[in-house]
Structures are given as structure tokens and as C-alpha cells.
Amino acid sequence: MHEMGIVLQIIDVAKSSIPENMKNIPVEKVHIQIGKLSAVVPDSLNFCFDIAVKDTPLEGASLAIKEVPVTLKCSNCGKSWTIDTPVFKCQKCKSTNIEILSGRELDIISIEMAQDP
Ligand SMILES: [Zn+2]
Numbered sequence: 001m002h003e004m005g006i007v008l009q010i011i012d013v014a015k016s017s018i019p020e021n022m023k024n025i026p027v028e029k030v031h032i033q034i035g036k037l038s039a040v041v042p043d044s045l046n047f048c049f050d051i052a053v054k055d056t057p058l059e060g061a062s063l064a065i066k067e068v069p070v071t072l073k074c075s076n077c078g079k080s081w082t083i084d085t086p087v088f089k090c091q092k093c094k095s096t097n098i099e100i101l102s103g104r105e106l107d108i109i110s111i112e113m114a115q116d117p
Contacts, residue, residue, distance in 0.1 A: 002040070003048045006045065007049045010030065010108060014030050014108060026061070026113070028061055028112045028114050029063070030058070030062075031112070032065055032107060033107050034067060037070050038103075040106065042065045046062075068103060068105055072098050075097040
């Protein structure tokens, strides 16, 4: 499954970004953002994450997913706009000479650790 590979990467990056002196503190949430063009289904991602964190330092953590809209920019007239469905044509001048500014990302934004006891 496509999502499982992504989840394993997220867990890897999350694990390596936890500072050495915080390794014993449980992770509560991993905040990620995914672009609507990244072809990732948030539900599947959550499902895979729950399975994949077992027996890792992230066990018990949950995934908080923020979806980023697709932002396009016309190379002809400079107009930029966001879309939900891919229509790659400028809304203003109808040019098809456009750039994708956002919508493909898959990033870890932050990691929430449990409060100190
Ligand atoms: Zn244009």
C-alpha cells in the first residue's frame, strides 16, 4: 500500500527529530501537512500509522493531518489561485502556461510530546 511507505517515512523522520534528552517522553501527536495533489488518502494514512507505530518510540501517538489546497500560478499573467480539482488553466487569461506553487507537499510540521509528569 502506497500510504504504508509514507507512514514509515514519517515515523523515521519523527523518531530522528526527537532530541536525545526527550527520548523517554511519549509522543502524543505528529502534525503533518499533505497537499491535495499528493494523492494520499488521510483515512488510510491514519489507519497505517496506527499499525506502524506499534513497538516504536511513537506507540500511542496519533497523526494530525492538515490538507493543503493546490495553489497554481499563471506564468503568463502572474495570477495565482487555489483549486480543489485539477483544472490547469488560468482563471484570468485562460493560459495553460501555469506553475504549481503548492499542493504536492507532504511535510512533518511539528511533533507534540506528552507534558512532563
Ligand atoms: Zn493568466
